[in-house]
Amino acid sequence: MTGVPAGCQEARTVLGEHRLLPGDALAAFVVGSTARGWANPGSDIDVVVVSAAPFADDRAVTTRVALVPDTLPVVTFRRGERRWELKYWTAAQVDQVMNKITWSAFEADRRVGDRLTLTENLFLARLRSCVPVFGAGWVEQARRRLDGTAYRSFMVIEALAEADDAVEDALGQLAAGDVESAVLSAQAAFGFAVEAVLAGHGEFGPQPKWRARRLRAAAPEILPFAEYWSIQTMRDFDPERPQEWVRRVAETCRRVAMEVEV
Amino acid sequence: MTAQVAARSVPRVRDDVRVRRYRGRLLVAGPVDAYELTESAEFVFRRIDGRRTAGDIGALLAQEYDIAAAVAGQDVLDLLGELTVHQIIELD
Numbered sequence: 373m374t375g376v377p378a379g380c381q382e383a384r385t386v387l388g389e390h391r392l393l394p395g396d397a398l399a400a401f402v403v404g405s406t407a408r409g410w411a412n413p414g415s416d417i418d419v420v421v422v423s424a425a426p427f428a429d430d431r432a433v434t435t436r437v438a439l440v441p442d443t444l445p446v447v448t449f450r451r452g453e454r455r456w457e458l459k460y461w462t463a464a465q466v467d468q469v470m471n472k473i474t475w476s477a478f479e480a481d482r483r484v485g486d487r488l489t490l491t492e493n494l495f496l497a498r499l500r501s502c503v504p505v506f507g508a509g510w511v512e513q514a515r516r517r518l519d520g521t522a523y524r525s526f527m528v529i530e531a532l533a534e535a536d537d538a539v540e541d542a543l544g545q546l547a548a549g550d551v552e553s554a555v556l557s558a559q560a561a562f563g564f565a566v567e568a569v570l571a572g573h574g575e576f577g578p579q580p581k582w583r584a585r586r587l588r589a590a591a592p593e594i595l596p597f598a599e600y601w602s603i604q605t606m607r608d609f610d611p612e613r614p615q616e617w618v619r620r621v622a623e624t625c626r627r628v629a630m631e632v633e634v
Numbered sequence: 635m636t637a638q639v640a641a642r643s644v645p646r647v648r649d650d651v652r653v654r655r656y657r658g659r660l661l662v663a664g665p666v667d668a669y670e671l672t673e674s675a676e677f678v679f680r681r682i683d684g685r686r687t688a689g690d691i692g693a694l695l696a697q698e699y700d701i702a703a704a705v706a707g708q709d710v711l712d713l714l715g716e717l718t719v720h721q722i723i724e725l726d
Contacts, residue, residue: 529654532652532654536652539649540649540650543649544649622649626647626653629652629653629654629655630653630655630660630680631655632655633655633656633657633658634654634655634656
């Protein structure tokens with residue numbers, strides 16, 4: 373497994389040693405920062421296992437999900453300095469999540485916020501960049517299925533709507549003389565606009581901490597990294613004229629909305 | 635119904651207008667209605683920046699599509715008039 377990020381190579385061994393790969397497993401894959409090669413010494417190693425039947429093991433704690441079955445077993449442990457977290461999905465649960473984001477669902481109601489829970493969204497967001505350690509064929513098929521859904525469009529629309537709301541807040545606050553709140557709203561708006569750009573490039577993920585990494589990976593023409601970083605770090609912010617910065621950010625958000633294909 | 639727009643008018647997009655690109659076309663939504671812009675209407679809309687006059691935008695349109703300045707100028711005034719009535723833009 374040359375070229376595979378550290379942690380991913382270890383995952384198969386760990387699953388075997390701890391007897392954490394069920395007999396009916398269809399796939400196991402490393403997700404998150406480890407899979408992307410962005411992990412640091414303090415990062416968890418997150419693994420998803422998909423099996424035919426629900427995973428049953430005394431070491432697992434369950435979290436509730438809005439699916440059938442309505443539980444997601446999670447096993448956590450430490451190995452050396454690293455914390456490992458394994459989540460166990462069934463193939464039926466994956467099916468149900470995929471069915472929530474079909475094109476017919478998109479045409480009926482384009483708001484993803486009412487459709488996917490954070491857990492479901494995280495699963496989909498991480499599928500594209502995961503590193504399979506078992507069942508690579510199942511993972512490839514799931515990725516192709518995801519590419520055939522309206523997930524990208526759902527995520528773009530969601531991010532643009534959030535950006536619009538935050539821009540409206542910022543400009544309303546400016547008009548009311550509440551400049552500090554306007555600056556905070558403009559920051560929030562820009563974050564959502566960047567998420568729209570990233571989603572448009574198939575870079576999904578609800579965690580802002582990886583936004584710079586994801587933007588570098590996506591390298592979108594409509595928002596070059598230098599421009600992104602300048603706004604993100606408020607390089608051109610003049611404390612004497614904060615209104616100008618807020619208006620510039622609002623213009624950038626609108627430009628993004630004009631360019632990103634829903 | 636359209637609003638009267640002069641060549642010296644400076645249009646700006648209203649703060650509450652939302653835009654989306656869907657299947658290659660630009661959609662703009664004001665507080666009342668949403669519109670799908672034609673290619674030339676999008677060209678005009680994208681040049682509304684709160685600084686250019688309607689006349690400036692007309693000149694750009696004439697250049698882009700190689701049409702008579704008077705025709706392009708009138709087309710821009712008509713479009714800006716419609717966008718004003720439908721609360722997509724405001725005029726200074």
